[in-house]
Amino acid sequence: MPGTRILVLSDLHANATALDAVLAAAEGRWDVCVCLGDVVGYGPDPSEVTGRIRAMGATTIRGNHDKAISGIMDTVDFNPVARAAVDWTRAQLSAENLNWLAELHPGPFATNDIVLIHGAYQDEDEYVFTPSQAMDGLLDSSSAVTFFGHTHHQGGFSFLDTTVELLQIRPRATDSFTALRLEPGRRYLLNPGSVGQPRDGDPRAAFAIADLEHQIVEFWRVPYDITAVQERMRSARLPEPLAQRLALGR
Ligand SMILES: [Fe+2]
Incomplete structure (x- = not known):
């Protein structure tokens, strides 16, 4: 649909307070959500966050934590802290929510003239941090604009002719968003950042809004009550390093 503004969320990680802050900041600015x-995984609010994403009707693909928690992937590649959170999370979720997670589409998934992937284009569990790792997605995707997550780093890559460019597109600490203008002919692999557990040094919740009709992608950061989330994590006896990293954004 022309003029559709797409709210792009990734790596919510069961953080309902961060999701609330994101949805408040994005209110009235989007038409569909992906x-x-x-x-x-990691956070204290798995039922709330799953319920909210389902109620919003967001087109959702699966991440590695969704697969591990719903039992369709084993946790041998998870570190002990992540595995403890997987076990805790599985015990919190209803059979119906676990079933919804198990049946999520794998990426790549095309919708609204963009392509969604969790990790790398050819392997949903691989990380894309470098231009060479971004090459597959930039070349192989069926759309000029592809969104990915998994690294929890807001930003991305663009490609023209034979050159991949790393995009430094995070808003400054004093700004809520920064806009990227898409150039005709250029291909993009863009990461909205993580809603619930940012790791790029900025602890604010991250998301993006894409407006392909106007060829603009906005990259947003919004503060949220990190202390409140940490308190719920400690009450739930989730591993302490998971609580501490929220404040660091690492
Ligand atoms: Fe993640």
Whole structure:
């Protein structure tokens, strides 16, 4: 649909307070919502966040945590802290929510003239941090604009002719958003950042809004009550490093 503004969420990681802050900031600015996976895992609010994403009707693909928690992937590649959170999360979720997670689409998934992936284009569990890792997605995607998650780093890559460019497109600490103008002929692999557990040094919740008709993608950061989330994590006896990293954004 022309003029559709797409709210792009990724790596929510069961953080309902961060999701609330994101939805408040984005209110009235979007028409459809897409979600790049890791709805749950690490955070204290798996049922609330799953319920909210389902109620919003967000087109959602699966992340590695969604797969591990719903039992369709084993946790041998998870570190002990992540595995403890997987076990805790699985015990919190209803059979119906676990079933919804198990049945999420794998990426790549095309919708609204964009393509959604969780990790790398050819492997949903691989990380894309470098231009060479971005090459597959930039070349192989069926759309000029592809969104990915998994790294929890807001930003991305663009490609023209034979050159991949790393895009430094995070808003400054004093700004809520920064806009990227898409150039005709250029291909993009863009990461909205993580709603629920940012790791790029900025602890604010991250998301993006894409307006392909006007060829603009906005990259947003919004503060939220991190202390409140940490308190719920400690009450739930989730591993302490998971609580501490929220404040660091690492
Ligand atoms: Fe994640």
